[in-house]
Amino acid sequence: MERIIEIRHLSKTFGTNEVLKDIDFSVNKGEVVCIIGSSGSGKSTLLRCINLLEKPSGGEIIYKGENILDDKHDLRAYRTRLGMVFQQFNLFNNHNVLSNCMVGQVKVLKRSKEEAREVAMKYLKVVGMEQFINAKPRQLSGGQKQRVAIARALCMEPEVMLFDEPTSALDPEMVGEVLKVMRELADLGLTMLVVTHEMGFAREVSDRVVFMDKGVIAEEGSPEQIFNNPTQERTREFLKRTLEQN
Amino acid sequence: MDFNIIIRTISKYWPMFLRGTGVTLFISTIGTIVGFIIGLVIGIIRTVPVPERGIKKQILKVVNAILSVYVEVFRGTPMIVQAMVIYYGSKQAFDIDMSPLFAGIFIVSINTGAYMAEIVRGGIVSIDKGQFEAAYAIGMSHYQTMINVVLPQVIRNILPATGNEFVINIKDTSVLNVISVTELYFQTNSVAGNNYRFFETFFIASVIYFILTFTVTRILRYIERKIDGPENYILLANQMQVQTPEDALHKQQGANINR
Numbered sequence: 248m249e250r251i252i253e254i255r256h257l258s259k260t261f262g263t264n265e266v267l268k269d270i271d272f273s274v275n276k277g278e279v280v281c282i283i284g285s286s287g288s289g290k291s292t293l294l295r296c297i298n299l300l301e302k303p304s305g306g307e308i309i310y311k312g313e314n315i316l317d318d319k320h321d322l323r324a325y326r327t328r329l330g331m332v333f334q335q336f337n338l339f340n341n342h343n344v345l346s347n348c349m350v351g352q353v354k355v356l357k358r359s360k361e362e363a364r365e366v367a368m369k370y371l372k373v374v375g376m377e378q379f380i381n382a383k384p385r386q387l388s389g390g391q392k393q394r395v396a397i398a399r400a401l402c403m404e405p406e407v408m409l410f411d412e413p414t415s416a417l418d419p420e421m422v423g424e425v426l427k428v429m430r431e432l433a434d435l436g437l438t439m440l441v442v443t444h445e446m447g448f449a450r451e452v453s454d455r456v457v458f459m460d461k462g463v464i465a466e467e468g469s470p471e472q473i474f475n476n477p478t479q480e481r482t483r484e485f486l487k488r489t490l491e492q493n
Numbered sequence: 494m495d496f497n498i499i500i501r502t503i504s505k506y507w508p509m510f511l512r513g514t515g516v517t518l519f520i521s522t523i524g525t526i527v528g529f530i531i532g533l534v535i536g537i538i539r540t541v542p543v544p545e546r547g548i549k550k551q552i553l554k555v556v557n558a559i560l561s562v563y564v565e566v567f568r569g570t571p572m573i574v575q576a577m578v579i580y581y582g583s584k585q586a587f588d589i590d591m592s593p594l595f596a597g598i599f600i601v602s603i604n605t606g607a608y609m610a611e612i613v614r615g616g617i618v619s620i621d622k623g624q625f626e627a628a629y630a631i632g633m634s635h636y637q638t639m640i641n642v643v644l645p646q647v648i649r650n651i652l653p654a655t656g657n658e659f660v661i662n663i664k665d666t667s668v669l670n671v672i673s674v675t676e677l678y679f680q681t682n683s684v685a686g687n688n689y690r691f692f693e694t695f696f697i698a699s700v701i702y703f704i705l706t707f708t709v710t711r712i713l714r715y716i717e718r719k720i721d722g723p724e725n726y727i728l729l730a731n732q733m734q735v736q737t738p739e740d741a742l743h744k745q746q747g748a749n750i751n752r
Binding site for chain 1: 621623624626627628629630631632633634637641642645646649722723724725726
């Protein structure tokens with residue numbers, strides 16, 4: 248299997264606070280990896296380090312054989328290869344739905360307006376938002392915004408999609424529509440790295456589950472292994488706590 | 494107050510009032526626009542993320558220091574004093590002979606620029622960090638992010654503050670009479686010097702000033718509403734193909750009645 252992203256000895260500190268400690272981790276092509284763990288365990292920071300929204304304090308990030316933390320590496324070109332979906336959607340407030348999906352293609356990938364429009368319509372149909380192309384973000388519900396945000400990321404035709412708690416800011420009844428879209432993407436064979444609190448989704452959709460605790464990867468394995476036979480005491484505790492709440 | 498005197502003053506001196514109003518409006522409009530642009534440029538420069546090291550950091554530091562001095566000096570001294578210093582000073586020290594009108598526009602512009610710089614900086618800082626992150630995440634540079642995502646939102650958000658500046662400029666151009674710019678206050682003074690009716694003449698001027706500022710505020714509010722658009726999105730409103738023959742007929746009838 249082809250490795251797309253490989254992380255070696257990654258660390259991140261904010262001041263004296265060590266958020267990530269010596270993380271080793273990799274993602275293969277076509278794989279869906281879910282990262283679970285309690286708040287403050289460093290899972291979002293790990294995701295944000297991968298596309299360099301946070302600058303790692305140490306270690307290496309190898310993307311297709313190249314260390315992208317080298318000074319000479321083209322950071323922006325690398326970022327276009329990763330699609331990012333945020334917890335708070337972060338749609339561009341001054342653009343409507345269609346142009347949210349077009350602006351990156353036109354300005355960064357230098358596609359023509361016609362081509363960008365076609366691509367945007369294609370992915371807006373995938374997420375079921377093609378009827379809303381002229382709506383502004385503030386006119387949409389949370390679930391609709393997040394689906395547009397997914398389409399915006401897909402329009403760049405990335406190699407890997409990164410999801411940073413995509414359903415955490417949503418009302419319960421809207422979680423389903425976003426998870427449905429994500430399931431469909433997983434079925435299409437997209438490589439996905441998902442930070443989530445949705446245990447059901449992690450269990451059913453992912454090929455591999457990573458459990459993080461206090462800045463380290465505590466346990467890693469297939470969903471069956473993590474959810475049914477966790478080897479670590481802290482994994483068991485975490486799962487017990489979360490599953491009790493649901 | 495004698496109403497007849499007001500009527501007489503207007504009918505006799507209206508060309509002077511009109512010219513004065515024109516000059517006031519001209520200086521304050523151009524001054525606000527140029528000041529807005531100055532403020533935008535300075536605001537952008539002052540929010541450029543400073544690199545950790547290298548020559549770029551040093552240059553940015555020097556530029557920022559100069560811009561700070563500019564903002565502080567022009568915010569911290571009265572415009573009436575600036576007008577005297579710049580108009581007469583440039584003549585004496587550099588032998589530059591500005592026309593009063595040009596000097597007036599220049600002074601109002603750089604004054605507004607100093608205020609707008611801070612307003613723009615505040616506007617940029619107040620934009621949610623997520624907007625920047627989303628733009629960076631799809632590979633945009635800082636410059637592209639500013640042009641395509643941040644500044645359009647900043648400009649919308651600072652529109653009320655800009656309107657404020659515009660209103661202040663309309664009123665404060667009156668201080669330019671000290672360098673004999675023939676704006677509304679200067680003209681009113683001349684009229685009053687002719688007819689010796691200071692109260693009635695200046696009452697006319699105050700009404701004109703109020704009409705100007707009030708109209709400007711209304712227009713800006715209208716523009717704001719236009720930019721914001723409707724609160725809710727109506728799914729069918731943007732799709733012309735749903736127009737039924739009845740609708741078309743109705744529209745045509747409406748048009749006929751209006752004719």
